[in-house]
Amino acid sequence: MGVAKLEQDLAFFQSILGNSGVITDADALVPFNRDWQKKYEGKSSVALRPRSTEQVSEVLRYCSSRRLAVVPQGGNTGLVGGSVPVFDEVVLSTAAMNKVLEFDEVSGTLVAQAGCVLAALDEHVGSKGFMMPLDLGAKGSCQIGGNVSTNAGGLRLVRYGSLHGSVLGLEVVLPEPLLPPPPSRGGPHGSGSSNGCSGGSACAAAGSATDARVLDLLRTLRKDNTGYDLKQLFIGAEGTLGVVTAVAIQCAPRPASVQLALLACPTFAAACTTLRAARRMLGEVLSAVEFLDSACSDLATAHLDGVRNPLLPHDAAAAVAGLGEAGDTGGAGAARGRQGGEEGLVAGGVGDDRQFYMVVETHGSNAEHDTQKMERFLEHVMAEGCVTDGTLAASETQAKAIWRLREGIAEALARRGAVYKYDVSLPTTVMYDLVEVLRQRLAAAGFGPEEAGVQVVGYGHIGDGNLHLNISAPRYDDDLLHQIEPYVYEFVRQHNGSISAEHGIGLMKAGALPYSKGPVAIELMRRIKETVDPQGILNPYKGGDG
Template structure:
């Protein structure tokens, strides 16, 4: 968190203060004042983070929210956003909540943490993009692993479906109920349990908000290996459960490497203690990985231990222009070779993305005003020696310029300038929202082929829609966004299933870092073989035989029901 109060006289500097506060804020949902709680802030305030958030856009700018479940009382259901996974039939095997259930939960959690209040339920039922909306009548706020265990044991015996929820910032409808599932929100489990300064190993509860952990670690001189736009609201339990990627993956690797252990509660209430703090532990199957990225479908993560690297003081950023995609690939190769140990981000955006940001994002300013370029790249380095790093980066950039890999570029001279570069890259989702309807795809494709898809899409769609491509190029992760004035089934039929088929044909992944959730559960076969999915289903069956955990999601209907 940028320190905001130390210099009152300078508070007004330049443009909007959001530029600094909302750095890396993908969901434009959080008011600065609601962010950056100290780790000591009360549990109550944290659980209200989501409810207290203010949408920057009027809701009408969003996709109109659509209920998606059929077969429920009053279960509506207009479908405004056509790329939803389709209407879902409520699984009749699940019981319906009754007064006795409520009393039982009140017995476990106390009245205060059994929420039936309409307003709070609306917030918990709706995802941040206002794209998915469930109709759960009950929100539970457990305060301990034991409470989670008791809840699940009971739900399992009653065959009540549940949806585990953290900060509810997911993009694929994984964190909200589809029908009337009981919402188990972990926001009250927000304690940091221990931190080992020698090894940098943090142990905390699942409901800790990522930004609070980042602030805590910052004071200790360490960084989280994970950083993403939604950090002000998202929780570590959700990050782990969805194997969130984000901006530091290039440098520090995925959560499969950084999570050293976790504690999870199975559907039947069994607590599995794998909360190790060891880097090496080859004793049998490493089962923690089952809970990383399984989106709460195998168990609820209640505690995690994470390996955190020391914070390095020297951060530099450059914003560059490239004439074609070939140059960008060469630049990436060169950057890995010449900046190796200090390279911490390599992000790209195409000219269309840049145009969009400049037109729709407040405070956006083109650092390279001369003319528009086809591609832009943001390179960040993180190291321990300011002058050495800067010299190294400058030498690399000048070399790349001489070899015509880059056609123009600027180097941030202070943190403020670096933030403004990041503002452009991270402001794209927000700009897309403002521009109208948007179809979002999060794909992993080999870097070489990655941009071909955007070009083919452009040819396919012609003037009908604006194809915007950007992403974590260093990780081979493309965020393909198709922006149109409004949602239109004709446009959608031009995009899907083509995008998925194309990705599948090139052995890519249809979900690089967002997960499958509800949106893509039935699309899993584009990226996984039938045998693999079958094995996943067997594991699901073993750990959650009644299928009460996060139903309708992750695995397709064909194998999960």
């Protein structure tokens, strides 16, 4: 981009957004150019912060005329390089579009701009007795528009479903107008209305200019069976088809009763048996079922201050000794099915009986009823031997500590060093096989934990068959990567899985789409992209466009 042209571009952007909406300072651009893992980094010289749909439309109109590539960016919490530039694309941040537009306290429907932070929205609807239908570890910084654009899943999909079900409507700005411009105000035969109206308020509405770039699907209806459900095209499209500017979403009633248990299982097969029992015995109140292997627990407790595993003796003892008042510390309120204070914090010895941990949560309306269901479930799985130890949170503080152990894994891995992350869907019973065979493969190639400091760990949403496979290494290494890819993708294809369960394709998996999609599906996706974005300016090189 020439200097003169760049100055011309910046002048236009500033005329639309003001000086505060155009970021050009090199230091200020760093968080827009680099993902939080510091794995992907572009070289954009400008980031834009529009405040309205109209401003987004004007930006895209200009960028289309100049054929400037644009990367839509929300909270930039993605894991596959989908929200940062590859080269010098213009970054379009939705962070300044952070207004709640409407909330219906009867139906629980929320309408908000795309830049609203997920945790802030949950707090907003929480004050009215509702909750957002998704919950992520990055909820303090991710934005609802980015959640929708990546079809984020999160911790409670097993209860509240995916965004394909909870999103009721969208407003999206397209890269190109889909309608011809309206005729001039005078029309072909002189002055007068060009729309055929003879006056009145309806005529005034019809006569207002229609922005043919703005796709208005912003409805709050649960039922709308009028043709193609177009909003679904943009859920998970990673900003390659349009910029999501507003979202209408169905919120869930906030539960009056929350029960949370941390369980230890001797094998992954035992964890699967526990999942089956949870579905059968907890049924209508089951809200989350997570798993992590013992290596993940070790990483979280080693690299994160204050994180403890209450089912391990040294962690439990530390919780009693130094993390607060007895009975309200360390995330443990009960052990081996018992509920209480310090006695419940001390678990048995560490051994082969706790190779995996599970977090099981219920959301309900009657605490006594839900507690009884959870206790009967715990008694059953312990009697069956598929759970060897367990702790039931007795307070909100304890519950937060248990969730911190699970949600802190990604942060702990980042602190250890380089991380190769894979987010895959597989049949539940074979999910952990991928972790084990990859450990063997890397060790045989000289990338084991002893000789190379490489650790292969697994955790994720066992309730919906989503494995987060992570390979932690001292540094990024091309030889190590060649041992991992395409082996991981081939394993997934052999088991009829998906190479992306919830993180998206982004830049990381742009060339791997054929492992999950057939040629006809890929060609249809290409034609849709070509129709909506014929110049290919939106998020190039991402989502299979690579």
